[in-house]
Amino acid sequence: MAFAREYSPSDITRADIDAGSGWMLLEFGTGWCGHCSAAQPLLQKFLGGYDATHLKVEDGKGRPLGRSFAVKLWPTVILLRDGQEIARAVRPHEREDLAPLIDALERGP
Numbered sequence: 001m002a003f004a005r006e007y008s009p010s011d012i013t014r015a016d017i018d019a020g021s022g023w024m025l026l027e028f029g030t031g032w033c034g035h036c037s038a039a040q041p042l043l044q045k046f047l048g049g050y051d052a053t054h055l056k057v058e059d060g061k062g063r064p065l066g067r068s069f070a071v072k073l074w075p076t077v078i079l080l081r082d083g084q085e086i087a088r089a090v091r092p093h094e095r096e097d098l099a100p101l102i103d104a105l106e107r108g109p
Contacts, residue, residue, distance in 0.1 A: 003044045007031055007058035014068045018083040023052030023105065028059040028066050029075035035091050036075045043077065046098055050105050052079075079104055 007030055017026065025047065029036035047054055059066035059074060069078060069085070078088045079101045087100035095102075 002054060003047045004054045004056045007056045009058050012055070012057060012065060014065055017065070017080065020053075020080065020083045022082065023050070024080045024083075025052050025054045025101075026069070026078045026080060027054065027056045027075055028069070028071045028078075029056070030058050030060060033074045035073075039075050039077075039092050042092055042095065042098070043075075046095070046101075052105070077101065081109065 004027075017024070027043065029039075031037075057063075057065055059071055059076075066076075069076070073090050075092070076088060076090050077092060077098075079086045081104075087104045089098050089101055092098050
């Protein structure tokens with residue numbers, strides 16, 4: 001899985017995400033968020049071991065995509081398969097915080 005370094009503006013719609021195929025890791029946050037910055041080494045290492053699309057979405061007040069996923073804290077990392085949420089982690093600091101995502105990826109489709 002390629003690690004996305006930059007958050008992209010939220011021009012992606014929920015319909016785009018729902019229509020996706022395969023594994024996708026959707027990361028909500030922003031470049032100025034301390035929690036988001038602190039999580040990057042962990043997420044980069046995690047993403048190196050799996051075949052999935054990584055999409056970093058810049059989130060904030062009034063951003064509909066984050067609200068549609070009920071994102072309240074950053075970073076929120078959501079694992080999807082074929083557009084459906086499988087697992088999520090909020091403010092991961094250690095590998096154990098990613099356990100629901102790891103378990104889902106290792107179980108496979």
